[in-house]
Each structure stands twice: as C-alpha cells, then as structure tokens.
Amino acid sequence: MINTYIHTITGFIEKTFVITEFELRKLRHDFTELITRALQPALWLLIFGEVFSRSGMMHTGNIPYLDFIAPGILAQSVLFVAIFYGINVIWERDLGIVQKFLASPTPRAALVLGKGFSAGIRSLSQTIIVYGLSMLLGVNLNWSPLALLNVLIIVILGATLFSTFSLIIACIVKTRERFMGVGQVLTMPLFFASNAIYPTGIMPGWLKTISHLNPLTYVVDALRTFMLAGSTSAFGLSHDYAIIFFTTIVLIVIGARLYPRLAT
Amino acid sequence: MSNIILEINNLTRRFGVFTAVDALTLSVNASEIFGLLGSNGAGKTTTIKMLTTLLPPSSGEAHVAGFSITTQAVDVRRTIGYVPQAVSVDGSLTGYENLLIFAKLYGLPHREQQSRIREALEFMGLTADGGRLVSEYSGGMVRRLEIAQSTLHRPRVLFLDEPTVGLDPIARDAVWKHLADLRTNYGTTLFFTTHYLEEAESHCDRIAIMHLGKMAALGTCKELEVSLGSAGHTLNDVFVHYAGSALDSGGTFHDVSAARVTAQRHG
Numbered sequence: 001m002i003n004t005y006i007h008t009i010t011g012f013i014e015k016t017f018v019i020t021e022f023e024l025r026k027l028r029h030d031f032t033e034l035i036t037r038a039l040q041p042a043l044w045l046l047i048f049g050e051v052f053s054r055s056g057m058m059h060t061g062n063i064p065y066l067d068f069i070a071p072g073i074l075a076q077s078v079l080f081v082a083i084f085y086g087i088n089v090i091w092e093r094d095l096g097i098v099q100k101f102l103a104s105p106t107p108r109a110a111l112v113l114g115k116g117f118s119a120g121i122r123s124l125s126q127t128i129i130v131y132g133l134s135m136l137l138g139v140n141l142n143w144s145p146l147a148l149l150n151v152l153i154i155v156i157l158g159a160t161l162f163s164t165f166s167l168i169i170a171c172i173v174k175t176r177e178r179f180m181g182v183g184q185v186l187t188m189p190l191f192f193a194s195n196a197i198y199p200t201g202i203m204p205g206w207l208k209t210i211s212h213l214n215p216l217t218y219v220v221d222a223l224r225t226f227m228l229a230g231s232t233s234a235f236g237l238s239h240d241y242a243i244i245f246f247t248t249i250v251l252i253v254i255g256a257r258l259y260p261r262l263a264t
Numbered sequence: 265m266s267n268i269i270l271e272i273n274n275l276t277r278r279f280g281v282f283t284a285v286d287a288l289t290l291s292v293n294a295s296e297i298f299g300l301l302g303s304n305g306a307g308k309t310t311t312i313k314m315l316t317t318l319l320p321p322s323s324g325e326a327h328v329a330g331f332s333i334t335t336q337a338v339d340v341r342r343t344i345g346y347v348p349q350a351v352s353v354d355g356s357l358t359g360y361e362n363l364l365i366f367a368k369l370y371g372l373p374h375r376e377q378q379s380r381i382r383e384a385l386e387f388m389g390l391t392a393d394g395g396r397l398v399s400e401y402s403g404g405m406v407r408r409l410e411i412a413q414s415t416l417h418r419p420r421v422l423f424l425d426e427p428t429v430g431l432d433p434i435a436r437d438a439v440w441k442h443l444a445d446l447r448t449n450y451g452t453t454l455f456f457t458t459h460y461l462e463e464a465e466s467h468c469d470r471i472a473i474m475h476l477g478k479m480a481a482l483g484t485c486k487e488l489e490v491s492l493g494s495a496g497h498t499l500n501d502v503f504v505h506y507a508g509s510a511l512d513s514g515g516t517f518h519d520v521s522a523a524r525v526t527a528q529r530h531g
Contacts, residue, residue, distance in 0.1 A: 105370065263313065
C-alpha cells in the first residue's frame, strides 16, 4: 500500500522532469529568444527607472527608487514571458503533439508541472540580465549565497505559477487569436495592480485591495527582500512563500483537470 | 479464450444536439488490420479519440485488451499506441530525442531504452537520420518516426488516424510496408481510419464503413462487394452505396484546416 503510494510519487516526479528536460532541449536552437527577453527589462530599468528616479516623485522610504524597482522589473519580465507561454501549448495542439502525450500513461499533472518548470528555468536568463543591469546602475544588491538561492527559487516558482495560469487560459480559449487577446488584456492589470514599480502604500484603497489578491505582489515582495541589501519584507517572507506555493499548486491542479480539453 | 482485443459496445458521443458517433458496436480480433472508412464528418476521428481515452463517451463502453476505456483509462493508455492525423513529433528535437522522451514517459527499463530506440529507428528505416532535427525530415520520414514513437513500448493495439494523408504514393507504400511488418513481427493489431479505398482494399483484413455516426457496413472487402447483390461491384461501389448520400458534410472548420496543415507539412 505504502509502496504503491511511493511509487506513484516517484513516477510523478520522474515524468515531470522528463517533460522539463525535453522542453529545455528545444531551446538549443533558439538563441534569439534570450535576446528578446533581455530587451524589455533593459528598457524599463534604463529609461523608466532612470527618469522616475530623477523626478523624485516616488517615495520609497529609505531605498532609492532604482533599487526599489529592480526586483519589480525582474518579476515583471518573468510575468510577461510566462503569461504567453500558453501559445506554445495551442501550437502543439494544432499539430497532434498534445493529443499524443495525453494518449500516453503520463499523469496529467506531470505534463502541466513539467512545462511550468521549464518556463521557470528559462526565466533564469532574465534574472542574469536584471542582475547585470542592476550592477551597472549601482543598485545595492545582496550577494549572500543564501539570498541568491532564494531569488532563483522565487523566480522559478513565479514563472511556473504564471505559465501554468497561461496554460489554463490556453485550455479554455483553445485558439491563438483569442489567446493573444486575453493575454494582452491580463498582463497590464496584473503588472499595474502590484507593488512592482510603486509601493502599495500610495495606492487608493480599492487598488490596494486588488493588489493584495495579486500573486505578483508577493513574488515582488519576496524578490525585493532577497535581492536588495538591508531590505525587509512588507508581508513577511513565510507569508510570501506560502501564497506563492499555494497558488501554484491550485493552478497545477486546475491545469491538470483542464489539459485534456485540448485533445477534444 | 477469446481472440478479441477490442470490443466496442453501443459507443455514443454527442456534441450538444449533434450525435457524432451513434451506438457503435464492433469487435476487432488480435493481430487484425482493421480499417474504418467513411466520408469526412462520419465520426471516424471521434471514434478513435474515444478509444484512445482522449474523449469520454456520452454513453456506451469499449474494452481494449480487457481494460475499460471509461474506468481503466491509464491501463488502456499503457496498452495502446496512437498516431494522430496531425504531425505529432516535435520539429525542434531530433528523431532520436523524440523517441527518447517517449521511452522515458512509458517507463521502459533504463537498460533497454537505447536498444529499443536503435531497433525502432532501424525498423522504420531511419537509422541514418536519428541525429537530425525532425524539422528537416520529409513527410514520409515524419510519419515513420511517428509510428516508431508510438510503438516503442510494443503496444498491443496501434490506432492510426489517416496515417497516409498528404503522402506521395512512394512514401505511402513505405509506411504500409512498415505497418505490415509490425503485425508480422510483434502481432500488433492495427486500427486505422482512411478514406483511400485502395488502401483499405489492399491492406485490411476487415473494414467497417461509417455513415453519419452509425456503422453502415462491416466485413471483408469481398463480403461487402458481394453484399450489393449482382456481381462485378468494386469497393468504390460499396462505399458510394453505404456512405454516398452525405456529400454535404466535411467536418468542422477546425478539422479541415488541421488536415490541410498536416497535408502541407507532410507534402
């Protein structure tokens, strides 16, 4: 009894990593992706960040504005790439790839989580870019190995969370055209109703409430705490971690339920 | 002990008010090559999707190698192979990698993975191309790789949806030669859909003709030709007789565009 239970769990983890491994193998031939991923965070930090930093309009306490938004821009760039991840799934559905995987004995949740993890690992390229830019701009980064490890974990989890959300949208809308529309409608509200480029303290009450329901807020808070030297969490790190974990698990479960819809 | 590997009982699938498959009942013997014919929209693909556990039936039941498609879906999936109509291998991976991922997903023992992949590539005549990206393959090679991928785990039943659509006659013959070898060497049962009559005639042990979701005819090609009465009928006459009245059908927009995309990529 316990043996079959353990067998199921190890099988699930193994299959998840098989999916992740092959998603990453596909990257070998697509280096342009890494360059396009670098562009957006560079624009936000170098232009938006510099201008608002000089204006002195944003009150971010004892942290300089550029330091404040560096983790926010990392989270934003992870969100923007992950939220369009579902388009790949629709592409694979229009071919017969999704159908073939679904006709194999692979657990549905392993198919969904494996894809999510691969999106997470792909996001590490943005992490390197944002760290590089931050160094150039003189952001006061925390280089302790433990802090860096936590940043990596949060980035992977955050990308897994939003790419799984994206996969769920793909399972519902099923066509590329509708998916692009929905994706574009969702990204900006998720970004602006968060603490990525301004503290929630200066928001009107209704927006503050929405931002507290937005998982991106907790990703940003955790990243800000670990990335910056001498920064403290607004919500508490265990709170951040708990919300990110819980949301990811809920989305994986929903994604695993909806994924077979793509085969019909 | 019965020799029946696939047993379909009153299998029905409705989409809203439209009944795509209507009380289909049918048995297929082990190691049989069985063709499901019908015009576009007759319910062939919906039938295959139910048998491969991709689509739950609205009512009715089917058993593959004794496993129920509704209550033992995971066991069914372990027992079958499936080659969808559209391209189902990944162009951004090599042929070898496409096989390796399925060897791992089907849980083949680690020691056997390499030898099985080598054997499958050789069996499908792809040994020299295993290391190339699939996006560089020709249509016939893609189909053979898909069949290799779906048979790595030695399924007892292989389901193929329009396996030769969009292929030129030479590639088509090569695919059929390899499919026939599968049965000879491994005793694999082949269940496939097609609307190429000559293909059904030269390769199938038995065929069923579907029309508007119902089974219109079942038997060997000879039996069906004789069933029309007076001598000298061809399978073409049989097809027109049983499925000829539905020229207005043609599948949904999605089906048609998927088929065209497939044909384009294979061609």
